[in-house]
Amino acid sequence: DVVMTQTPVSLPVSLGGQASISCRSSQSLVHSNGNTYLHWYLQKPGQSPQLLIYRVSNRFSGVPDRFSGSGSGTDFTLKISRVEPEDLGDYYCLQSTHFPDTFGAGTKLELK
């Protein structure tokens, strides 16, 4: 299975500041069709995961442009600018290029 290594485990931030989360895969996530199926989710306390970014850099409907995704191959990054209180929670990356789908272990974004 593809191993998704997410860092850091915990990320203290100040409101209005910037956060960056890394996700590295154990093999390239470029599919044979040329697409890269790497996605980012936010899980707020007591809620189900919500899709933020799909296929590396595409913001899902309603997601503010403070969230941006980048990367290629095996290295990917989620950046959050001007952090707001509703951004706090657990962030997960997910790869669906290779069977089975696998998630990163998560990054807890919390107040400094």
Added chain:
Amino acid sequence: EVQLVESGGGLVQPGRSLKLSCAASGFTFSNYYMAWVRQAPKKGLEWVATISTSGSRTYYPDSVKGRFTISRDNAKSSLYLQMNSLKSEDTATYYCARNSGDYWGQGVMVTVSS
């Protein structure tokens, strides 16, 4: 509005069975692959099963293969997860989701304990 509502969770003894259901609305259910994803208490996310639009193809990770069965009823816009030979490590919140990952239900808790 897309809605996915899970039901059927609860406390079950090891070795017993349980069937989860997911009622879908707000989209054409029969057009989408569907999936179940679980999250053990205070842990990360684990994909559990996927089913094709017609139900003819199903996919499972090794951790549940042979014990769990995903199925669907397109006429009822419903998704199911039959869980047999349950183990303590199956204790988790189970989420129903469109396989595209864009919409998830609120989850249902399954506790396997004697």
